[in-house]
Amino acid sequence: MGSTPPFSKPFNVAIVGGGITGLILAVSLLQHDIPFTVYESAAQFGEIGAGVGFGPNAVKTMDLISPKVKAAYNHCRTDKGVGKDSDSVWFHARVGDKRKVTAEGGSGDDTFAYKGEKGFRIGDHLSVVRYSGLSQIGPVGGVHRAHYLDQLVKLLPPSVARFGKRLVNITEAVDASGDAVLHFADGTTAQHTAVLACDGVKSPSRRLLLGPDYDPVFSGKCAYRGLVPMEQAREIIGDEKAMSSQIYFGYHGHLLTFPIEQGRTMNGMSSLAYIHYSTLPVMRKYPVYLLTNEIQW
Secondary structure (H helix, E strand, O other): OOOOOOOOOOOOEEEEOOOHHHHHHHHHHHHOOOOEEEEEOOOOOOOOOOEEEOOHHHHHHHHHHOHHHHHHHHHHOEOOOOOOOHHHEEEEEEEOOOOOOOOOOOOOOOOEEEOOEEEEOOOOEEEEEEOOOHHHOOOOOEEEHHHHHHHHHOOOOHHHEEEOOOEEEEEEOOOOOOOEEEEEOOOOEEEEOEEEEOOOOOOHHHHHHHOHHHOOOOOOEEEEEEEEEHHHHHHHHOHHHHOOOEEEEEOOEEEEEEEEHHHOEEEEEEEEEEEEOOOOOOEEEOOOOOOOOOOOO
16 A cells, blocks of 8 residues: 555545445545545455456546556456457357257257257357457456455555444534534444445445435346366366357356456356246246356356
């Protein structure tokens, strides 16, 4: 972290949440000499999860916020693949579901037809989706969430953070200043001119400000994440698939993979859809068989 900032503005801001979004906001306020304090419920800064990918729009926004934010990203960024023009590839689309094997148009073995063409197998390439305009932005790619957060922490002075502060209420100050008073689970309070909520999808700040009607709603999908050592992934599915961004399409689900940690790890995320039937009091999960003949997740 850096030195104590020389704040000069006649107001101060509370940032609730010390994740990637909260710290990027903090870096921005710091460079504009706006006084702020970051309130984090955990005992230290840290991220839950594994890999996260950023597209050109997000990387351009980082640079607009602060070149330091983009530099922190580039420090952790992993190139998106191998081969010619790999930097421009968003994802390679591949076959990811075996349930049409032996279906109409199939060959009766382990292949099936796609758009009238026979002979497709699990993992076969269907198409490629590319980014545009990278010449003005530079390379993009995935990062490990925790590693990126560590780089952002280095851009901030220790004095701006308060840990172990779980927000339970926000009230208006009684001194007629119009300030907001934050109330924390440990019994302490803090008064600020404004409160900026960066506390995630389960944000207590959103419920306090807007009420329960604005709570997040289940989208119908569940995601399961996994990390595979790159050496093992390359041995199983080959360099091209392991070291490039892939999306394997199935019925009611898909699997994403892309390299992180400077190519040392392959990040995987399987998304499965749950279909709700109004006549049944349960959520029925459709089985999705993704890459069952390649990597067992």
